[in-house]
Amino acid sequence: MNKMRFKALAAAVAVGGLFFAPGSVVQASAQQQVQLFHRLPDAKAAALKDLVERFNAQSKDVQVVLSAVDWRSGGAPHLMILEGDDEEEFVAGKPRFKPLHQLMKESGVPLKTLRPPAMMTRTPVNAKGQLLALPVGLSTPVLFLNRDALRQAGLNPDTTRINTWFELQETLGRLADTGHTCPYTVAEPGRVMVENLSAWHNEPVATQSGKTTVPSFNGMFQVKHVAMMASWTRARYLHVFNQQSEAEQRFANGECAVIAAPSASWTDFRRAGKVDVAVSKLPYYDDFPGAPQNTIADGPALWASAGKKPAEYKAVARFVSFWLQPDNQVAWQRETGYLPLNRAGLLASRSELLGNDLENIQVAVDQLGGKPATPQSSAQPVVEREKVRRILDEELAGVWADQKAAKEALDNAVTRARNGN
Incomplete structure (x- = not known):
C-alpha cells in the first residue's frame, strides 16, 4: 500500500477521535527490558518483529526483546503470545498470568479495546467480559x-x-x-x-x-x-x-x-x-x-506473566498501549490479516484509503x-x-x-x- 495513503489514514483516525490517548508515559531511571515469547508463523512473526522495532526506536527507557524461552522453562518472560494447547496448559491450574485489565489499570494506562464479543473464544475473557489477555490474532x-x-x-x-x-x-x-x-x-x-x-x-x-x-x-x-x-x-x-x-x-x-x-x-x-x-x-x-x-472468532492472545514487579508491568502496559495506537493497528491488520482490536482498526477496515488491502477484515467483521x-x-x-x-x-x-x-x-x-x- 502507498505509504502516503497509510499515513493519511492513520492521521485521519487519530484526529477523528475514534481512538484513545496512548496513556501516561512512565519514566524510568534505567532501561527496562520486556521479554516477549511467541510461536507465530513466519509472516506473522515478521510483522511482530517490525512492531517491536518501531516501539524500541521511539522508547529509550523500555525495550522489548523477543525471547525463545516460554513459561515452562523456569523464569517466564513478561509477555507470551499463546494459542491452542500452549494456551490451554498455561491457563490451567494455579494462575500463571496477570489479568491484562488489572495490569493496565494499576499501571495508569487506559485499555480501550473493542468490547469482547460473545462470539469470541472465551479463554482471554473473564466472566465479567474483562480482558485477561489481548486477543492479538483473531480470525474467523x-x-x-x-x-x-x-x-x-x-x-x-x-x-x-x-x-x-x-x-x-x-x-x-x-x-x-x-x-x-x-x-x-x-x-x-x-x-x-x-x-x-x-x-x-x-x-x-x-x-x-x-x-x-x-x-x-x-x-x-x-x-x-x-x-x-x-x-x-x-x-x-x-x-x-x-x-x-x-x-x-x-x-x-x-x-x-x-x-x-x-x-x-x-x-x-x-x-x-x-x-x-x-x-x-x-x-x-x-x-x-x-x-x-x-x-466465531479465534486465535492467539498476548498474556502477561504473573509475579513481575510494578515497574515491569508499567513497561508492559506501555508496549500494549503502543500496539493499540492507530497506525500500529492498521499496520498489524494489513500485514497479518488479523481482526481489529479497537475502533481505529475497525475504522481502517472501512476506509477507501486502504483500497482492498483489508477486504478480508471487512468480510470477517460483517460475518461476525x-x-x-x-x-x-x-x-x-x-x-x-x-x-x-x-x-x-x-x-x-x-x-x-x-x-x-x-x-x-x-x-x-x-x-x-x-x-x-
Missing part, C-alpha cells in the same frame, strides 16, 4: 476464491453469487466440468463444518447436563452438512487434506479453486502472488430460519457482527478445546475416506469428547 473462517479459476470455468467472479451452499455446489460443478481437479477444500474441517457453521445457523453444539456443559454437535444440522460434504467428496468436488497448511498451500498454488480458511490467511495468499484472490462470507442454508447468524450473538451462536469452550477439535477431525477423516457415515462419525466424536479421549 471465510471463503476464498481463485478468480482466474472462475473465469476459466466461464464464470464472472464479480457477479457470481455464492451466498448459499447450493449456489456453491453449482459453482463447483462448473469448475469440475471444465477440468478443475480440486474445486473446493477446507483448511480446518471441524472448526468450519461444526463450530462455525453451527453458530452461522444458530444451531447448538453444547447442552447442559446438570451443572455441566457437554458437547452435543451431532444434531440434525451437523449431520446434514457433513453428509452433504461427504457426497461432495465422492463427486470429487471437495478434497480434504491432512494438514491445514497443505490445504492452504494447494489453494495458494492454484491447485484448488475455492477454500474455507481463516480470514487471516488472506495476507498469505496475496503474498504468494500466484492467485487472484477474492473473499466472501461462508455460505449458508437458506432453509434454516434465521441463517446466517454469526461465526451482522446480528447480535445468541446462546446458540456464542463461543462454547467445551467444543473449542484443541483436544476436541482433534477428535472431531479424526472422526471426520473416516467420512472423507468413505469408511463412516456422517452420523456415526459425529456420534463417535461427541462420545469421545465427553469421555475425554
Whole structure:
C-alpha cells in the first residue's frame, strides 16, 4: 500500500477521535527490558518483529526483546503470545498470568479495546467480559476464491453469487466440468463444518447436563452438512487434506479453486502472488430460519506473566498501549490479516484509503457482527478445546475416506469428547 495513503489514514483516525490517548508515559531511571515469547508463523512473526522495532526506536527507557524461552522453562518472560494447547496448559491450574485489565489499570494506562464479543473464544475473557489477555490474532473462517479459476470455468467472479451452499455446489460443478481437479477444500474441517457453521445457523453444539456443559454437535444440522460434504467428496468436488497448511498451500498454488480458511490467511495468499484472490462470507442454508447468524472468532492472545514487579508491568502496559495506537493497528491488520482490536482498526477496515488491502477484515467483521450473538451462536469452550477439535477431525477423516457415515462419525466424536479421549 502507498505509504502516503497509510499515513493519511492513520492521521485521519487519530484526529477523528475514534481512538484513545496512548496513556501516561512512565519514566524510568534505567532501561527496562520486556521479554516477549511467541510461536507465530513466519509472516506473522515478521510483522511482530517490525512492531517491536518501531516501539524500541521511539522508547529509550523500555525495550522489548523477543525471547525463545516460554513459561515452562523456569523464569517466564513478561509477555507470551499463546494459542491452542500452549494456551490451554498455561491457563490451567494455579494462575500463571496477570489479568491484562488489572495490569493496565494499576499501571495508569487506559485499555480501550473493542468490547469482547460473545462470539469470541472465551479463554482471554473473564466472566465479567474483562480482558485477561489481548486477543492479538483473531480470525474467523471465510471463503476464498481463485478468480482466474472462475473465469476459466466461464464464470464472472464479480457477479457470481455464492451466498448459499447450493449456489456453491453449482459453482463447483462448473469448475469440475471444465477440468478443475480440486474445486473446493477446507483448511480446518471441524472448526468450519461444526463450530462455525453451527453458530452461522444458530444451531447448538453444547447442552447442559446438570451443572455441566457437554458437547452435543451431532444434531440434525451437523449431520446434514457433513453428509452433504461427504457426497461432495465422492463427486470429487471437495478434497480434504491432512494438514491445514497443505490445504492452504494447494489453494495458494492454484491447485484448488475455492477454500474455507481463516480470514487471516488472506495476507498469505496475496503474498504468494500466484492467485487472484477474492473473499466472501461462508455460505449458508437458506432453509434454516434465521441463517446466517454469526461465526466465531479465534486465535492467539498476548498474556502477561504473573509475579513481575510494578515497574515491569508499567513497561508492559506501555508496549500494549503502543500496539493499540492507530497506525500500529492498521499496520498489524494489513500485514497479518488479523481482526481489529479497537475502533481505529475497525475504522481502517472501512476506509477507501486502504483500497482492498483489508477486504478480508471487512468480510470477517460483517460475518461476525451482522446480528447480535445468541446462546446458540456464542463461543462454547467445551467444543473449542484443541483436544476436541482433534477428535472431531479424526472422526471426520473416516467420512472423507468413505469408511463412516456422517452420523456415526459425529456420534463417535461427541462420545469421545465427553469421555475425554
